[in-house]
Amino acid sequence: MFERPGGGERALLVHLRLKRLGENQLDDSEFEFKDRQREFEELCLSAGCEIVESVTSSRNSPDPKSYMGKGKVEEVRHLVAMHRIELVIFNHQLSPVQERNLESLLECRVLDRTGLILDIFAQRARSFEGKLQVELAQLKHLSTRLVRGWTHLERQKGGIGLRGPGETQLETDRRLIGHRIKKLGKRLEKVSGQREQGRRSRTRAETPTVALVGYTNAGKSTLFNHLTSDDVYVADQLFATLDPTLRRLDLHGGSHVVLADTVGFVRDLPHDLVAAFRSTLSETRDADLLLHVVDAARDDREECIHQVNEVLGNIEAGENPVLMVYNKCDLLEREPAVDRDEQGKPLRVWLSAQNGQGVDLLLDALTEIFRDQRHRGWVLLEPHEAALRARLYESKVVLDESTDDLGKILIHLSINERDLESVGLKDRFSHEKNGVLLQEAI
Numbered sequence: 001m002f003e004r005p006g007g008g009e010r011a012l013l014v015h016l017r018l019k020r021l022g023e024n025q026l027d028d029s030e031f032e033f034k035d036r037q038r039e040f041e042e043l044c045l046s047a048g049c050e051i052v053e054s055v056t057s058s059r060n061s062p063d064p065k066s067y068m069g070k071g072k073v074e075e076v077r078h079l080v081a082m083h084r085i086e087l088v089i090f091n092h093q094l095s096p097v098q099e100r101n102l103e104s105l106l107e108c109r110v111l112d113r114t115g116l117i118l119d120i121f122a123q124r125a126r127s128f129e130g131k132l133q134v135e136l137a138q139l140k141h142l143s144t145r146l147v148r149g150w151t152h153l154e155r156q157k158g159g160i161g162l163r164g165p166g167e168t169q170l171e172t173d174r175r176l177i178g179h180r181i182k183k184l185g186k187r188l189e190k191v192s193g194q195r196e197q198g199r200r201s202r203t204r205a206e207t208p209t210v211a212l213v214g215y216t217n218a219g220k221s222t223l224f225n226h227l228t229s230d231d232v233y234v235a236d237q238l239f240a241t242l243d244p245t246l247r248r249l250d251l252h253g254g255s256h257v258v259l260a261d262t263v264g265f266v267r268d269l270p271h272d273l274v275a276a277f278r279s280t281l282s283e284t285r286d287a288d289l290l291l292h293v294v295d296a297a298r299d300d301r302e303e304c305i306h307q308v309n310e311v312l313g314n315i316e317a318g319e320n321p322v323l324m325v326y327n328k329c330d331l332l333e334r335e336p337a338v339d340r341d342e343q344g345k346p347l348r349v350w351l352s353a354q355n356g357q358g359v360d361l362l363l364d365a366l367t368e369i370f371r372d373q374r375h376r377g378w379v380l381l382e383p384h385e386a387a388l389r390a391r392l393y394e395s396k397v398v399l400d401e402s403t404d405d406l407g408k409i410l411i412h413l414s415i416n417e418r419d420l421e422s423v424g425l426k427d428r429f430s431h432e433k434n435g436v437l438l439q440e441a442i
Helices: 031-048 071-082 096-106 113-124 128-143 165-204 220-228 271-276 276-284 302-315 359-370 387-394 417-422 431-442
Strands: 011-020 050-059 087-090 110-111 210-216 245-250 256-261 289-295 322-327 335-340 344-348 374-381 398-403 409-414
Touching: 011 031, 011 071, 031 050, 031 113, 050 220, 071 096, 087 256, 096 110, 110 113, 113 128, 128 165, 210 220, 210 276, 210 302, 220 245, 220 289, 220 322, 220 359, 271 398, 271 409, 289 302, 289 359, 335 359, 344 359, 387 398, 387 409, 409 417
Parallel strands: 011 050, 011 087, 087 110, 210 256, 210 289, 289 322, 322 344
Antiparallel strands: 245 256, 335 344, 374 409, 398 409
16 A cells, blocks of 8 residues: 655546447547547646656546556556656546546546546635635545555444444544535535625616626636636636636626636536536526627637536526627637627627727627616516515516505516516516506507
């Protein structure tokens, strides 16, 4: 049994290509494989690794014991000893057993893709909420890695009075982690309540929210700084921005919105991380409009768009209105422009956040979108429509209400087009109070 080092930055990277089930074809093309490998290297560099060696291979399916075959394990073991490697990182999700077996065979620390991303998030977290969310995700991931994690302490197992110190240590760790997870969950609920209170205040003030979303390193924070004249941290690295930032954005004509800069997405984002950051990502879920920022210069930009849409669906934001923003158009030698749909509405904006070209076009598009998006008006509900009334209150769109002698409820709303359609009141909504009463009488 080797002593696991407390740290280590000299890393060997492992990336395997797997064949599709039932087919003699690899799961991705040569281009996709190279692109995934490049992104994996960027993740490792973002974590502070010194990449010493990289190993690639192809397999029909992962080995249940060590993910890769015996020959490849022996090759990696030789490279680890020759280059004094301190850390082996897999661009795959390893099971607890696979990770433990690999550490025993290679005699060095082994990390999978999930653990790598969690480590990067731990380095980037700055706010109190962000640190809580990262710790919660790390503990949930660690709780699955406790099995046989203390074999060097074991003496005997099984039966009353025969439990060895190793098994006792496992039980203690599992219990402590469980208590900590519950404590973090309660703290995050409290912080989430405070965030929800802020959203209610913005709703009462009729201030729309626009959330910047997109693949990591697409230029969201650079665009955010241009739009708000802020100084959010920007760097050419993955996950440079972790904690969400909210700022007021003044549009043309005197109106304004709240702009939210959120964490970037990446392929195979760990589920525990998505779950832990659900309260932060609720700024995205509850936004009136999503600005989907795309790195237009990337060859795999369509794949990046697909990955972002997949995460948006996981956090229940897949149905939100979206304005596509194709950033870095200067690298394509393309002029800034606004593409429109058949109705003439803005569909996508081409710009360069780095030099500011096309940012005014984006502001024009936002002004156009929000000019008449939120409406004030009245609806008249029957006494048996109490559930619909409760739903309107849950959506926080009710300004006032009054009830007549027959129990009918006249509700004054401030509501956007999307919510009006979702509750099925578009045909009954009127901008004039007397118009609703007259329509009901007819």
